Amino acid sequence: MSEQSKNGINRRRFIAGSAAASGTLMLGGIAPAFARGDSKRPGTPYGVASGDVTQGEAMLWSSSDAPAQMWVDISYHQDFRKHITLQGPNALAETGFSSKLAINDLAPGQKVFYRVRYQSLEDWQSWGEPVVGSFNTPPAVASNIRFLWSGDTAGQGWGINEEWGGMRIYETMRQTAPDFFIHCGDTIYADGPLKEKVTLKNGEVWKNIVTPEKAKVAETLQEFRGNFAYNLMDKNVRAFNNEVPMIVQWDDHETVNNWYPAEVLNDERYQNEQSVALLSARARRAFFEMNPIRSSAADPQRIYRKFHYGPLLDVFAIDMRSYRADNGANNQTESSADTAFFGSKQILWLKQQLLASKATWKVIASDMPIGMIVYDDWKTKSTFENMANGDGQPKGRELEMVELLRFIKQNKIENVVWLTADVHYTAAHYYDPNKAQFQDFEPFHEFVSGPLHAGTFGPNDMDNTFGPQVLFSKHPEGGQINLPPSAGLQFFGQVDIDGESEEMKVTLKDLVGSSLYTKTLTPKKSA
Structure with missing residues (x-):
């Protein structure tokens, strides 16, 4: 079986890592349709952040303002025309409504775009607005x-x-x-x-x-x-x-x-x-x-x-x-x-x-x-x-x-x-x-x-x-x-x-x- 997904993305380069970041990997478009509720719609008041970027690895962070499920789209394209979707951990009061997702096997020398959105755990049909971030992966060869x-x-x-x-x-x-x-x-x-x-x-x-x-x-x-x-x-x-x-x-x-x-x-x-x-x-x-x-x-x-x-x-x-x-x-x-x-x-x-x-x-x-x-x-x-x-x-x-x-x-x-x-x-x-x-x-x-x-x-x-x-x-x-x-x-x-x-x-x-x-x-x- 080819390592390339039908979206043209190397599956092995987007594997959720560690217990804190384990989740379901899905091809773009298979995740539940983006919908908006009113009363239970989770917000993302503090934006997104990435960190601990090293060879092939990175950590993504965000937080909700209510109990919610974290979903992350990842792509090498700014318009996300080719992407995969990862299910992250729940954002709960026990963690101050923060959540983190570790991703591994990233391609070297690339700009990675990610999009975080939260799905309400109180109203499964209600989604918050997506927030987009990006980061560069380390080069494989000597580079600036x-x-x-x-x-x-x-x-x-x-x-x-x-x-x-x-x-x-x-x-x-x-x-x-x-x-x-x-x-x-x-x-x-x-x-x-x-x-x-x-x-x-x-x-x-x-x-x-x-x-x-x-x-x-x-x-x-x-x-x-x-x-x-x-x-x-x-x-x-x-x-x-x-x-x-x-x-x-x-x-x-x-x-x-x-x-x-x-x-x-x-x-x-x-x-x-x-x-x-x-x-x-x-x-x-x-x-x-x-x-x-x-x-x-x-x-x-x-x-x-x-x-x-x-x-x-x-x-x-x-x-x-x-x-x-x-x-x-x-x-x-x-x-x-x-x-x-x-x-x-x-x-x-x-x-x-x-x-x-x-x-x-x-x-x-x-x-x-x-x-x-x-x-x-x-x-x-x-x-x-x-x-x-x-x-x-x-x-x-x-x-x-x-x-x-x-x-x-x-x-x-x-x-x-x-x-x-x-x-x-x-x-x-x-x-x-x-x-x-x-x-x-x-x-x-x-x-x-x-x-x-x-x-x-x-x-x-x-x-x-x-x-x-x-x-x-x-x-x-x-x-x-x-x-x-x-x-x-x-x-x-x-x-x-x-x-x-x-x-x-x-x-x-x-x-x-x-x-x-x-x-x-x-x-x-x-x-």
Whole structure:
């Protein structure tokens, strides 16, 4: 029997994958006829999104506003003249009415169009309006690749101000037509309630849309879900998600500022729950429900994962939050459970994946920077949130980085680049062993971006342990802090890999898409 269906589509390239995405595959036209009801017609208030696109695979996401059955049409044609229809999971209150569909065996180097529609579970004859999205699949051969990264959305009191144009940087990013986007964390600010009005220093008034879930800190599962839903209320975010698949990470504000698993809060804003372990469990569930992220069958709660994007690029999205020890003085001289940051299991995974990678470029997408000092207690500067702990020989959490960097050097793993966010300004760093206290590593670059739509801060102090040299930085002047998005200091990074030369060009950009700094990296080729 031919693999080609009567619609001209390769059946094997459209197979629903995983339990969360299992469903019925049908040829276009066999699905129940599209009909409209009135009273029970499900809506799709937050649009659609795609993510975790890797060789042959992708995850599709959407949500209804009522109990409904998810159906997805998939095609390589924008007009869907040839397509197949997949039955996805039900959207129920138990998942915040969200639903995800994993698709596998996609053809390489193609633009895939998908159309999501919901069929009411209360009135089987009633259908919602279809919503269309698209994404590019990774190439099978060396080809041009463009992707973006940044972090920090709706933080420090700056929410959706429709009079200003909403979260405008998402529209700026959409216009660059990237193949995918890495959100490096702080995808929401569950600990950052919004006020309806904020008076700026110049006397102007910033006006936020405020929902019940954004009027207080998130404690319940529904409140965490509501934080993710809030960002999707923005038209710029929805338009971006329609066209750009994402790789999403998390950091602290998905739960609460600077959290670690064993923490118990002493914060009067949290009236119902002080256990960070319980808060982060609810946050993690909402994170998986409200994003197009694929779960690991072996470890469903794991956020770190790898993406193969053709012969020129592998992306390793890591998690510096879930496995860390308590934030403290960070000054231990020997490795122990108290110095965990990545955690031993993740470090082993990252080593194995880097060693196995045949891609020209190995990009480590990190939710926190390496050599920039981030204090847990900014008043006393005695406890640390990040691995950097001040000048000198490696101590505390830096010991895990020593292990990783030494492994990369010993195994001659070439062309490793770090991309990160977190600190709310943009910068380019070169880590030079000749200027470092610890020198047993190969030099590498780290590029920092953000915020996307949050307060701007910086610059941070640098730690000389691994010899970071600041090549460029853009941040508020004169000690100003928490500048609003309207100040213009919102940032994202753009990476262009040339399919012929294999060079990687990294450009740091601002709110309106102006290029602030560009660095072109030439790949090293092993003999």
